[in-house]
Amino acid sequence: MAGNKASVTINVLTPGAMYGDTVNQLDWRASKSFAIAGGRKLDLNFDLYNMLNANQNLRYNTTYGSQWLYSTLVIGGRLIKFSGQLDF
Numbered sequence: 001m002a003g004n005k006a007s008v009t010i011n012v013l014t015p016g017a018m019y020g021d022t023v024n025q026l027d028w029r030a031s032k033s034f035a036i037a038g039g040r041k042l043d044l045n046f047d048l049y050n051m052l053n054a055n056q057n058l059r060y061n062t063t064y065g066s067q068w069l070y071s072t073l074v075i076g077g078r079l080i081k082f083s084g085q086l087d088f
Contacts, residue, residue: 013062020060025075026051041087049079 027049034042059073 007065010064011062012064012068015062018060018062020057023054023056023058023075025049025054025056038088043085043087045081045083045085047079047081047083049081050075050077053078 027047028051029048030046032044034044036042054075056075057071057073058075059071061067061070061072
């Protein structure tokens with residue numbers, strides 16, 4: 001017979017059975033188009049994701065124990081992205 005275990009892990013909630021608060025995230029984009037000789041077009045973009053730096057929880061620990069309902073995933077902090085597209 002195997003040794004005694006000090007603790008047992010039990011899933012109380014099945015995945016998708018409980019949802020957290022509504023996620024509010026504000027993203028913003030500024031874009032500028034330039035006409036280039038020869039019928040070409042250049043688009044430059046500036047994106048700011050999670051502009052207000054929201055920190056809602058996206059995932060919780062649903063295993064009963066000392067970590068019950070602790071957050072395991074939070075929305076990432078602000079993110080800036082520069083991008084461009086050349087059409088020819």
